[in-house]
Amino acid sequence: MNIRKILIVDDSSTSRMIIKRCMEIAGFHEVEYREAQDGLDALEYLQDNKVDLIVTDIKMPKIDGVTLIKKIKINPDLKDIPIVVVSSIGEKALDVEIRSSGADYVIQKPLSPGKVTEVLGDLIHV
Amino acid sequence: MSKKMKEALIRATEITFSEMAFMDVMPSKKPEKDIEFSHIPYISFTNPYRGGLALYLSSEAKRRLTENIHGRSFEELSLKEIDDCLLEILNVLAGNFFEMLDDKKEVMSLSLPELIFDRNFIPHYPCRASMVFDAEGAFFMEKLFME
Numbered sequence: 001m002n003i004r005k006i007l008i009v010d011d012s013s014t015s016r017m018i019i020k021r022c023m024e025i026a027g028f029h030e031v032e033y034r035e036a037q038d039g040l041d042a043l044e045y046l047q048d049n050k051v052d053l054i055v056t057d058i059k060m061p062k063i064d065g066v067t068l069i070k071k072i073k074i075n076p077d078l079k080d081i082p083i084v085v086v087s088s089i090g091e092k093a094l095d096v097e098i099r100s101s102g103a104d105y106v107i108q109k110p111l112s113p114g115k116v117t118e119v120l121g122d123l124i125h126v
Numbered sequence: 127m128s129k130k131m132k133e134a135l136i137r138a139t140e141i142t143f144s145e146m147a148f149m150d151v152m153p154s155k156k157p158e159k160d161i162e163f164s165h166i167p168y169i170s171f172t173n174p175y176r177g178g179l180a181l182y183l184s185s186e187a188k189r190r191l192t193e194n195i196h197g198r199s200f201e202e203l204s205l206k207e208i209d210d211c212l213l214e215i216l217n218v219l220a221g222n223f224f225e226m227l228d229d230k231k232e233v234m235s236l237s238l239p240e241l242i243f244d245r246n247f248i249p250h251y252p253c254r255a256s257m258v259f260d261a262e263g264a265f266f267m268e269k270l271f272m273e
Contacts, residue, residue, distance in 0.1 A: 011238075013207060014195060014214040018146070059238065088221035088236075109218045110145040 002052070003123055005032045009042040009056040009068065010086070018111055019055055019086060026116035027124035039063025043071060046078055053123065055084045058098065066101045073102035084120065086111055131227060131255050135268060138222035139259060146215060147194040147261075154260035161258065161265050164188065166242040167216040170249070171224070173235035177251040177272035179220050180242070183212065187264035191215060213239040219268075 006028065010016045016035050023031075034051065036042035040062040042054070054072070058065035065085060072078045084105040085098050098106060107119050117124070136153055143149045163182040170178040183191070189200045192211045196203055203211075216239045224236075255270035 012210055012214045012217070014211040017196070018214075059236075061238070088218050109221065110142060112145055 003028060003031055005034065005051045006053045006055060007034045007036060007042060007045065007051040009036045009039065009054065009060070009065070011038050011057065011060045013037075015057060015086075015109070022111045022113045022116050023055070023120075025113035026120070028116075039065065039068035039071075042068055046072070051081060053082050053084065055086055058085060058087045066097055069098075069101040069103055082123065131270070132257070134223055134226035135255055135257055135270065138219055138226055139268065142215065142219040142222050143191075143261060146218060147191050149190065149194060149261045151259045151261045154258045154265060156258050156260070156265055158256065158258060158267055161267050163267070166247060167212045167239055168242045168247070168249075169216050169220045169239040170237040171220070171235060172237075175272055177254070177270065178249045179216065179223065180247075180249070180269045180271070181212070181216050181219070182267040182269070184265050187261055187266040188212065190261065190264045209241055213241065 006023065008016045008019050010019065020033050023033075034045065034049070036045055038060040039056075042056070043063065056065045056068060063071075065087075069083055069085070072081065072083065082104045083102065084107060085103045086107050086109060087098070088109045095106070105119050107115050139151055143151045161182060161184050163184055167181045167183075168178055188208070192203055192208050193200050195211050195215075196207065200208075217236075220236055220239075249271040251271040251273050253269050254272045256267065258265060258267050
């Protein structure tokens, strides 16, 4: 799969920065990154813009990650976009709900390039 | 403070600071009263335990953490970037801590972290654990409040 544009969804600007940095180091080069600060912001962006991968936090104001994923997966224009959840360990109890919502991958914080490679290796375009 | 709680707090702090800020930390015997802190990132939790975790950062610790994470000098960072950075550290630290503490892997319920500016801030719960850490010469303190 050719990943050219990634949408990062997280209410923490620090977290968005770390995610982007780790993904770049892991091998997602020559990729355009876009950022959204919560699920609502992400959905508004996705109305008019195409992305190849979505990386999202779970605990966010307005629309949380699980709700965001569910809305994406029932949208015929968006449902095939792979979704990566980046969650803090405190959200581990939501694992079942996260997986059943349609998330394709789950990576736990703190993020590192190694974790990205381990989980998303098959998506990295060499 | 129980041994398990102490070990979980130390280990969670080591991992979080190492992986997020590339800093080695270790428990310190520095007296709490000697740590000058500005504001307090705080996160509360309600399940399965009820309480909160507070991070008291010295100016030097705050500077080093934010500079290491952002890869830019402290002076270049906006207040919003600094505050957000400290809150995210606490968010991850709390998650790591409860992961190590809770054998049963029960459902966790953590609040969104917030910054407390009142130096006299005392949560409603008793302090169960208090530890000072040395992050390569920069000191900070963690306090765990729990029912």
